[in-house]
Amino acid sequence: MKILICDPFDPSLPGKLARFGEVTDDPAQLAQADVALVRSKTVCTADWMAGAPNLKLIIRGGVGLDNVDRAAAKERGIEVRNTPEASSVAVAELAMALMIALPNQLIAGHNGMREGKFLKKELKRTELFQKTLGLWGVGRIGTEVARRAAAFGMTVLAYDPFVKSHECAKLVALDTLLAQADYISLHTPLTDDTRGMVNAASLAKMKKGVRIINTGRGKCIDEPALAAALASGHVAGYGTDVWYSDPPDPACPLLQAPNVIRLPHIGASTKENLLRIGVGVEALIGEFAGRKGR
Ligand code: NAD
Numbered sequence: 001m002k003i004l005i006c007d008p009f010d011p012s013l014p015g016k017l018a019r020f021g022e023v024t025d026d027p028a029q030l031a032q033a034d035v036a037l038v039r040s041k042t043v044c045t046a047d048w049m050a051g052a053p054n055l056k057l058i059i060r061g062g063v064g065l066d067n068v069d070r071a072a073a074k075e076r077g078i079e080v081r082n083t084p085e086a087s088s089v090a091v092a093e094l095a096m097a098l099m100i101a102l103p104n105q106l107i108a109g110h111n112g113m114r115e116g117k118f119l120k121k122e123l124k125r126t127e128l129f130q131k132t133l134g135l136w137g138v139g140r141i142g143t144e145v146a147r148r149a150a151a152f153g154m155t156v157l158a159y160d161p162f163v164k165s166h167e168c169a170k171l172v173a174l175d176t177l178l179a180q181a182d183y184i185s186l187h188t189p190l191t192d193d194t195r196g197m198v199n200a201a202s203l204a205k206m207k208k209g210v211r212i213i214n215t216g217r218g219k220c221i222d223e224p225a226l227a228a229a230l231a232s233g234h235v236a237g238y239g240t241d242v243w244y245s246d247p248p249d250p251a252c253p254l255l256q257a258p259n260v261i262r263l264p265h266i267g268a269s270t271k272e273n274l275l276r277i278g279v280g281v282e283a284l285i286g287e288f289a290g291r292k293g294r
Helices: 013-020 027-032 046-050 070-075 088-101 106-114 140-151 174-180 200-205 223-232 271-292
Strands: 002-005 022-024 035-038 057-060 079-082 132-136 155-159 183-186 210-214 235-240 260-262
Touching: 002 013, 002 027, 013 022, 013 271, 035 271, 046 070, 057 271, 070 079, 088 106, 088 140, 088 183, 088 210, 088 235, 088 271, 132 140, 132 174, 140 155, 155 174, 174 200, 200 223, 223 235
Parallel strands: 002 022, 002 035, 035 057, 057 079, 132 155, 132 183, 183 210, 210 235, 235 260
Antiparallel strands: none
């Protein structure tokens, strides 16, 4: 079996997979690969699959499968698997980090010090305590955020049409969440329903001064609409790990908008998570090899 590692994984992974066959990270070997390991960087289109006639299994290390054309894979008889449980804590901690950094002026304070400015009087902070957090999507990651936000003394609301009850978030209608939340954190997958869900219409329903956290997907945002809401002050802050494209187009209006904390899609990139993803990948390949008698 030839295993092609297309994107960055934990450095220990090739050694762990060697017992299943040849492991390579040489993209020129795509045509010979039986198994391809991707994260979010490689986009597995129908064309990409056409260049991999031997491929039988794509493993997406992590959660979202929006970079894999599953219909094209099905047509070619290629199995698609992922490791959905691994990343929840890593992403939830980053969402919390952004939610803490925005009202505490961490970036402005830090940058000021580097520029020789001691902004003690200028920088005003606000607390998360007794504020309302609205989780747009409350699956694995949203639930981990809910637990952490509750520990900060926040009231946690959630809108998720596919969840009927929740242990630590109060499920509400979307309009209620938009009207009541001081913070809105996005945790839906990218689907036809969630593409551009933060747009002029939904922004208009949010409280003035809302802060939005996005560790979900960049395409869930209508970027010009959000940039306009940041410029007007209707949205007081945006903390994001995700972009319309990776990396963002230099013309992306959120690169210049005020009160934005910008991260380069590192939600899943903790050392611990890469190890957990590696364990999941190894188990999936073991299962595949066992089934195929390889
Ligand atoms: P999950 O499937 O456990 O949870 C997603 C939730 O969204 C589900 O409960 C689902 O019912 C809900 N949902 C679906 N459509 C919805 C809609 N229209 N409105 C409201 N809720 C809706 O997934 P997860 O593990 O929590 O991951 C969520 C997303 O986080 C992933 O799909 C991925 O896009 C993103 N993610 C980002 C990073 C990163 O590096 N920043 C890493 C991992 C995952």
